[in-house]
Amino acid sequence: MLPFRFVDRVKFIVERQLVKGAGFQLLVVGVFIGIISLIGGLLVIPFGAPFEDVGDAIWWAFLRLTDPGYLGDDVGNWQRLVSTVLTISGYVVFMGTLVAILTRWLIAKMTDLERGLTPVTLRNHIVVLGWTSQTLPLLVELLGSSGRMRRFLEKHDTSRLRLVVLSETASAAQVHELRTEPGIGRKAREVILRSGAAIQPDALQRVACLDASAVIVPSAAHEAGSLVTSDVETVKALLSIAAQARHLGAPLPFVVAEIQDVRKHPVIERAYPGEMEVVAGDATISRLMVQNILHPGLSEIYNELLTAGEGCEIYIRGGEFLADLTLAELASQRPRAIVLGILTPADKGWNVQMPASSETRISPKDRVVMLARDYSETEPDPRATALPVINRGQPLARSVTFSERAHRVLVLGWNRRVPSLISEFSSYHQLRFEVDIVSVVPAPERQREIGRYMGEQQEVLCRHIEADYMVEGELRRVGPLSYDSIMLVSSDRLASGEEADARAMVGYLQLEDLLSEGGQRPQLIMELSDPDNRHLLGGHQSEMMISPMIVSHVLAQVALRRELRVVLDDLFTVGGAEIQFRDPHDYPLPASADFQVLEKVVAAKGEVALGVWRDHVNVRGRHVTLNPARGEYLDLNPSDRLIVLCTS
Structure with missing residues (x-):
């Protein structure tokens, strides 16, 4: 020694x-x-x-x-x-x-x-578990929903909104992001940051989950091949909340949880015995993408309905305030809103009727689905003039028709959502799709991921091409002009959403050079990951979908009104209600028709008129006009289209 x-x-x-x-x-x-x-x-x-x-x-x-x-x-x-x-x-x-x-x-x-290591001492607040690319759009939605938020606060007997965000490492930089984010700004003082991970029980106690009026669990991105996925973290967080409630004898809070893999839905429900709504983020975006292929131009409608900002949104009103009215009488009393349908109670949820007959009578337990620019427009206005009652019969199903040949789709890039996208293509049994996937990810790995997701029920012909679409020669060999639709997906294998979007936008600009060489131009859909990049490609000819903003809107609005989840599921899923574009010549419209006349003519076929899709953009750069004023003349051109809600 x-x-x-x-x-x-x-x-x-x-x-x-x-x-x-x-x-x-x-x-x-x-x-x-x-x-x-x-x-x-x-x-x-x-x-x-x-x-x-x-x-x-x-x-x-x-x-x-x-x-x-x-x-x-x-x-x-x-x-x-x-x-x-x-x-x-x-x-x-x-x-x-x-x-x-x-x-x-x-x-x-x-x-x-x-x-943010000090536990909060709040009640009836809203907790967001995780700081991800969806957090800022989610907070913007919550802080911007004035009418819906007012009803939510009244329901929970509180007068002030408090938002608590659990971040893995809360910092002054995140506070600065809140203050500089459009839509938050000075409202950043209503947001409280706390450090911790959703899988840590003490972190859940730090944000007072058991005292919250709603807990939102968005998905976080993980490296490819990681054994700990966002769904695993979500299940662990729900188990921890349930265990704390059992230990303290406290009631369970209402939870809105996002999952990436829709197959985990039963696992999520078993993990949490309290009130909960599950939003399948990947499946939602995949459904929107496929419907956009069926109805080119639909992305602009969904971007308006499912993102913050000016435009129309979907609202749910309780039947207790509308009891004994028919849908036709309600529509005549709400001149600035469009009645889409009704929800009726079922054993374990709601039956969705969209569209519904105008003679349907509202009971106190029902919920009415409306389209309006603001929550106040769904409330009665004694100063407004009532509209004439419009009769709508039972809706008739009108299927989408493609030519007998298969619809060829080119997918550029790869992310975890592609298997869900292929599964969504397979759900349209009466249509034929051929999908070619171009990515630097090895083809066996992609085939393995799709096989795990779909099993042996794959009905879509799917080919894998190992190439980098950023290289002009490799992209040219693929032959983009030979496809009917091209989808540019944002990669989830890069360090950040900015890098993924930068790659997608460069690929888009290179693709435009090839498409400009002549031939029939295919439909082009581009997915972005970072909401800040939505204005960079001004005047682009592609349809753009910003996944985090869409999912954030759904999470925020379902947290404020949980019935909205079944409405969106019915609207996005095959076999339910569907937004379609129609040729004005399909309807007996007079030469000078206003929107009120259009509603009446469309209702005669059991459908709901939503607005007009113009062939040329307006001063705001948009083709779509939803819920125009009833007395506004449409002045339709031959290339314009009507936007209707129907049963597919």
Whole structure:
């Protein structure tokens, strides 16, 4: 055994005290100050200094150590030498070390406060578990839903909205992002950040999940091949919330959870016994993409309905305020809204009727689905003139028709959503699709992922091409002009959404060069991951879908009105209600028809008129006009289309 020196032992003991925190550091400094004062006092006593006792000499040394002002009062060379050494030691030990310890302690405390480690003491707030690319659009939706939010706050008997966001590492940079985000700005003070992960039980307690009026669990991106996926984290978070509620005997909060893999839906429901709505994010975007292929131009409608900003949204009104009215009578009393249908209670949810007969009578337990620009437009307005009652019969199914040949789709890129996209193509049994996927990801890996997702029920002819669409020669060999539709998907294998979108936009510009060489131009759909990039391609000829904004809107609005989830599922899924474009010549419209006349003519076929799709963009760069004023003349051109809600 090697011998230890005495100095090493002292250093080790001092080190162990210093690392224990500011309190122990101050104690060590106090001990050093006491030792220096004791030595200084003992040094001046033998030389005849006028001290009554040892304590008086030590006090003299302590004063010189802590205050340089006493230095001029000393007499004698030795006394002056000792006091000078004490004063210099005071600068180093007393002032320097003490101030450094206190400064570091204060900085550490401020850092801890900024990290958000203190539990919140709120009730009836809204909790968002995770800081992802969807968090900012989600907060914008919640803060911007004035009418819907007002009803939500009244329901939970609170007057002020409080949002608590659990971030893995809360920081001042995130606060700055909140303040600079359009739609939040000064409202950032209503958002409280706390540090932690959704899979940590103490972090869930830190944001007071059990006292929240709603808990939103958005999906987070993970590296490809990771064993811990977002769905795994969601299940763990739900299990932790349920366990805390059992331990404390508290009621479970309402949860809106996003899952990436729709097959995990039964697992999510088993993990959480409380009230919950599950939003399948990947399946939702896949459904929108496929419907957009069936109805080119539909993305602009969904971007208006499912993103924040100006335009129309879907609202749900309770039947308790509308009881004994028919849908026709309700529509006549809401001149600035469009009645889409009704929800009736079922055993474990709701039956959706969209469109519904105008003779359908509303019961107190029903819910009415409306389209309006603001929540206030779904409320009665005594100053408005009632509209004539429009009779709508039972809706008739009108299927989408393609030519007998298969519809060829080219998918450029790869992400976790592609297997869900192929599955959605397969759900349209009466239509034939051929899908070619171009990506640098090895073809066996892609085939394996699609096989895991769909099993042996794959009905779509799917070919895999290993190529980089960023290289012009490789993209040219694929032959983009030979396809009916081209989809540019945003990669989830890059470090950030900005990088993925940069690659997608460069690929789009390169694709435009090839498409401009002539031939029939295919339909082009581009998916983006970062909402900040939506304005970069002004005047583009593709249809753009911003996945995080769409999913964020769905999560936020379902949290405020949970019945909206079944409405969107019915609207997006094959076999339910569907938004379609129709030729005006399919209807007996007079030459000068306004929107009210259009509603009446369309209702005669059991459908609901939603608006008009113009062949040329308006001053705002949009083709779509939803819910125009009833007395507005349409002035339809031969290339314009009517937007209707029907049963497919």
